[in-house]
Amino acid sequence: MRKRADQMDGTRQRIVEATSHLHATVGPARTTIAGIAEQAGVTRLTVYRHFPEDVDLFNACSAHWRSQQQLPDPAAWSAVGDPYGRLRLGLSDTYRFYREGADMLLRLHRDVDVLPEGLRRNLQDRDAHFRDVLLEPFSERRDDNTLRAVVGHAVSFWTWHSLCRQNGLTEEAAVEAMAALVAVVPS
Numbered sequence: 001m002r003k004r005a006d007q008m009d010g011t012r013q014r015i016v017e018a019t020s021h022l023h024a025t026v027g028p029a030r031t032t033i034a035g036i037a038e039q040a041g042v043t044r045l046t047v048y049r050h051f052p053e054d055v056d057l058f059n060a061c062s063a064h065w066r067s068q069q070q071l072p073d074p075a076a077w078s079a080v081g082d083p084y085g086r087l088r089l090g091l092s093d094t095y096r097f098y099r100e101g102a103d104m105l106l107r108l109h110r111d112v113d114v115l116p117e118g119l120r121r122n123l124q125d126r127d128a129h130f131r132d133v134l135l136e137p138f139s140e141r142r143d144d145n146t147l148r149a150v151v152g153h154a155v156s157f158w159t160w161h162s163l164c165r166q167n168g169l170t171e172e173a174a175v176e177a178m179a180a181l182v183a184v185v186p187s
Helices: 002-025 033-040 044-050 054-067 083-100 102-110 117-135 145-155 157-166 171-183
Strands: none
Touching: 002 033, 002 044, 002 054, 002 102, 033 044, 054 117, 083 102, 083 117, 083 145, 083 157, 083 171, 102 157, 117 145, 145 157, 145 171, 157 171
């Protein structure tokens, strides 16, 4: 009985790892059950047996990938009271995470429309949380829509991608550019 359970766990893990690999290389929109099965060395029926709902497979893949990442730490940013010090720390941490997870994150953001609603919402909520933590020390301007939009733009994956990947800025230069942009937002 134990051997069977271990086999089931191993098969499930291979399916999750295959899905994660395909999501990072071809993206969720181009990942098929047949491709997952082939990558994992199982049949399509086995994939469906372990993950009868797409959302379960997406959630398992997401949890597996996140467990291998050093996620940004907004709680650590909160220890910094200076608005621009916090902004720089938070953006540096966020941009490091984007760089380290670039393959997966690029494809997730590109294919966001095929993600289950809960995962789409998690991506949006994560960015909103990062923005809100970075806005806290700007207490007198927290309700400023322009400041909110600029900080929201700064934490966006696509902003990092444009500045660092497409236009060749270092992460440090990108952080400074975003801090300078925040500094010139009229009050």
